[in-house]
Amino acid sequence: MTTLELLQQARAAKSAMALADTNTKNAALLAMADALEARAGAILAANELDLEAAKGAVSDVMLDRLALSETRIQGMAAGVREVAALPDPAGEVLSRVERPNGLVIEKTAVPMGVITIIYESRPNVTSDAAALALKAGSACVLRCGKEAHRSAAAIVEALKEGLTSAGLPAGALGLVEDTSRASANELMTASGYVDLLIPRGGAGLIRACVENATVPVIETGTGICHIYVDKDADQDMALDILENAKCSRPSVCNAAEVCLVHRDIAAEFLPKFRKRMVDDRAAAGKPPVELRLDAAAAKIVDGTPAGEEDFDTEFLDYIMAVKVVDSAEGAVAHIAAHSTGHSESIVTANVETARKFLRGVDSAAVYWNASTRFTDGGEFGLGCEMGISTQRLHARGPMGLRELCSYKYVITGAGQIR
Numbered sequence: 001m002t003t004l005e006l007l008q009q010a011r012a013a014k015s016a017m018a019l020a021d022t023n024t025k026n027a028a029l030l031a032m033a034d035a036l037e038a039r040a041g042a043i044l045a046a047n048e049l050d051l052e053a054a055k056g057a058v059s060d061v062m063l064d065r066l067a068l069s070e071t072r073i074q075g076m077a078a079g080v081r082e083v084a085a086l087p088d089p090a091g092e093v094l095s096r097v098e099r100p101n102g103l104v105i106e107k108t109a110v111p112m113g114v115i116t117i118i119y120e121s122r123p124n125v126t127s128d129a130a131a132l133a134l135k136a137g138s139a140c141v142l143r144c145g146k147e148a149h150r151s152a153a154a155i156v157e158a159l160k161e162g163l164t165s166a167g168l169p170a171g172a173l174g175l176v177e178d179t180s181r182a183s184a185n186e187l188m189t190a191s192g193y194v195d196l197l198i199p200r201g202g203a204g205l206i207r208a209c210v211e212n213a214t215v216p217v218i219e220t221g222t223g224i225c226h227i228y229v230d231k232d233a234d235q236d237m238a239l240d241i242l243e244n245a246k247c248s249r250p251s252v253c254n255a256a257e258v259c260l261v262h263r264d265i266a267a268e269f270l271p272k273f274r275k276r277m278v279d280d281r282a283a284a285g286k287p288p289v290e291l292r293l294d295a296a297a298a299k300i301v302d303g304t305p306a307g308e309e310d311f312d313t314e315f316l317d318y319i320m321a322v323k324v325v326d327s328a329e330g331a332v333a334h335i336a337a338h339s340t341g342h343s344e345s346i347v348t349a350n351v352e353t354a355r356k357f358l359r360g361v362d363s364a365a366v367y368w369n370a371s372t373r374f375t376d377g378g379e380f381g382l383g384c385e386m387g388i389s390t391q392r393l394h395a396r397g398p399m400g401l402r403e404l405c406s407y408k409y410v411i412t413g414a415g416q417i418r
Contacts, residue, residue: 001174001177002177002178003143003176003177003178003183003186003187004186006141006171006174006175006176007114007141007187007190007193007194008193009169009170009171009174010114010139010140010141010171010172010174010193011113011114011139011193012169012171013139013168013169013170013171013172014111014113014114014138014139014172016168016169016172017111017134017137017138017139017168017169017172018090018110018111018113018137018138020137020168022088024166024167024168025084025088025134025135025137025166025168026084026135027166028134028162028163028165028166028168029080029081029083029084029131029134029135029162030080030081030084030162031161031162031163031165031166032080032127032130032131032158032159032161032162032163033077033078033080033081033084033162034077034162035158035159035161035162036073036076036077036080036127036155036158036159036162037073037074037077038158039154039157039158039161040070040073042154042157042158043068043073043151043154043155043158044068044069044070044073045154046150046151046153046154047066047067047068047123047150047151047154049150050066050123050147050148050149050150050151051063051066051067053147054066054121054147057147058121058147059317061250061251061316061317061318062121062251062316064249064251065121065122065251065252066121066122066123066147066148066151068123068124068151072124075124076124076127076128076155077127079124079127079128079131079378079384080127080131080384082378082384083131083132083135083384083401084131084135086135086382086400086401087401088135088137088401089109089136089401089402089404089405090109090110090111090136090137090405091108091109091110092108092109093106093107093108093109094107094108094109094407095107101416102413102414102416103411103412103413103416104411104412104413105409105410105411106409106410106411106412107407107408107409108407108408108409108410109402109405109406109407110137110405110406110407110408111136111137111138111404111405111406112133112136112138112195112196112404112405112406113138113139113195113196114138114139114140114141114193114194114195114196115129115133115136115138115139115140115141115194115195115196115197115198115404116140116141116142116143116187116190116194116196116197116198116215117129117133117140117141117142117143117197117198117199117200117386117387118143118184118187118197118198118199118200118201118205118209119142119143119144119145119199119200119201120144120145120147120148120200120201120202120205121144121145121147121148122148122200123144123148123151123152123155125144125200126142126144126148126151126152126155126156126159126175127155127159127384128384128385128386129142129198129200129386130142130156130159130173131384132384132385132386132399132400132401132404133386133404134163134168134172134173135401136401136404136405137405138195138404139171139172139173140172140173140174141174141175141176141187141194142156142173142174142175142176143175143176143179143183143184143187144175144176144179145179145201146179149179152175153175156173156174156175159173160173184205184208184209185212187215188208188209188212188213188214188215188217189212189213189214189215190215191214191215194215194216195215195216196215196216196217196218196404197209197213197215197216197217197218198217198218198220198386198387198399199217199219199220199387200220200386200387202222202314202316203222203314203340206219206220206222218387218389218391218394218395218399218403219389219390219391220386220387220388220389220390220399222253222314222340222342222390223252223253223254223255223257223314223340223342223343223372223375223388223390224257224258224311224312224313224314224338224339224340224342225245225253225254225255225256225257225258225339225342225343225344225345225372225375226256226257226258226259226260226331226334226335226338226339226344226345227241227242227245227256227258227259227260227344227345227346227347227372228260228261228262228325228328228331228335228344228345228346228347228357229242229259229260229261229262229265229269229347230262230328230331230346230347230348230350230353231262231263231264231265231348232348232349232350232353233262233265233269233347233348233349234347234349234369235265235268235269235272237347237369238269238347239272239273239276241345241347241369241370241371242256242259242273242276242277243276243277244371244373245345245371245372245373246277246289246318246320247277247281247286247287247289247318248371248373249373250315250316250317250318251316251317252316252373253314253342253388254342254343254372254373254374254375254376254388255316255372255373256320256345256371256372257313257314257315257319257320257321258311258320258321258322258323258338259273259320259321259322259323260322260323260324260325260331260334260335261273261297261322261323261324261325262324262325262326262327262328262331263296263324263325263326266296266297266300266324267300270297270300270301270322271300271301273301273322274291274301274302274303277289277291277320278291287318288318289318289319289320290303290304290318290319290320291303291304291320291322292304292305292306292307292310292319292320292321292322293305293306293322294306294321294322294323294324296323296324297322297323297324303322306321306322306323311323311334311338312338314340328346328348328353328356328357329356329360331346331357332356332357332360332361335361335363336361336362339361339363340390341362341363341364341390341391342363342364342365342372342375342388342390343363343364343365343366343367343372343375343388344361344363344365344366344367344372345366345367345368345369345370345371345372346358346367346368346369347369348368348369354368354369363390364388364389364390364396364397365388365397375388375397375398376398377398377399377400380397380398380400382398382400382401385398385399385400386399386400386403386404387399389403
């Protein structure tokens with residue numbers, strides 16, 4: 001099926017989705033979750049083909065993003081069930097005003113219509129995105145990268161089985177068959193068919209969508225996330241947070257890419273940091289972190305000298321840029337110059353310093369004494385997420401169901417004229 005035909009089917013289905021009641025949508029979602037588990041064997045077989053084709057062409061970290069397992073499929077199904085359990089945002093009255101002339105004006109959440117998602121090599125995005133869009137009352141067209149296409153196709157086949165079993169139209173969910181740039185460009189310029197485009201992937205994909213799209217776009221994803229270790233930090237806590245934020249899953253957008261350290265503790269802290277992130281991990285058979293050091297940090301510990309681009313790079317790997325700063329204000333200034341607006345954290349016991357940092361940093365999520373890895377729809381209680389919005393308009397941070405709705409004003413009168 002061509003991309004245009006998928007979009008035509010989605011547009012034809014969006015009215016039925018908008019009119020579907022909560023019970024019908026939830027029944028579809030629960031059936032979709034069951035189908036994912038029932039078809040796990042077929043999904044894993046498709047994923048194995050994707051992995052074989054990708055070996056040697058992508059890094060081991062990216063292979064981990066691509067890989068599925070029984071446990072990950074169960075997690076995908078659990079995520080769909082979590083979405084079913086969430087309140088339905090469609091039709092919710094967001095505000096109500098009764099005017100002196102008797103008019104009642106209700107600001108009411110409504111489905112977007114047709115939501116398209118362009119994403120890369122994470123098959124679990126397929127079920128997350130579909131579940132959220134469908135629960136929010138929209139039709140959904142997915143376009144994944146070529147590395148994950150067999151996996152995504154098997155997942156969509158299972159999801160459509162559940163969708164149609166509840167009486168909802170099959171055209172409400174589609175996967176683009178063409179994985180070339182042409183299909184991405186077709187979605188970006190499908191005015192009249194696409195009501196919202198969400199890119200989930202690297203900086204190149206997001207930039208291409210923002211620069212070329214003629215349909216509405218929400219910018220998501222790229223995460224140059226910082227952790228600032230203040231002079232008043234609990235250093236053991238800082239080490240725990242840094243290792244988690246960098247190493248628990250380095251290929252995701254909420255992984256930390258930059259460590260900033262206050263000059264007053266740099267000579268004490270950086271050797272501990274290097275031991276924890278490099279030596280101890282290597283001794284334990286874990287991937288050590290390559291430290292890209294600025295001039296001040298390089299005088300204290302061994303590592304790779306930081307290049308011009310290292311503080312502006314989303315590594316998505318076991319690599320971390322390290323810089324010594326003179327103050328918390330210096331950390332805030334560095335973040336303002338280099339951050340992508342995703343997630344930043346300060347580790348400190350000083351309440352006033354923390355408050356200044358939280359106020360001064362302009363990112364979607366700002367943490368005090370916690371890992372940036374929590375920037376996630378599930379961790380925020382939103383269910384699975386559509387992405388992390390790094391812009392300020394309409395949606396910011398993890399995008400759950402509410403962010404996938406628009407609104408309209410519903411006005412009730414009794415014959416009033418102006």
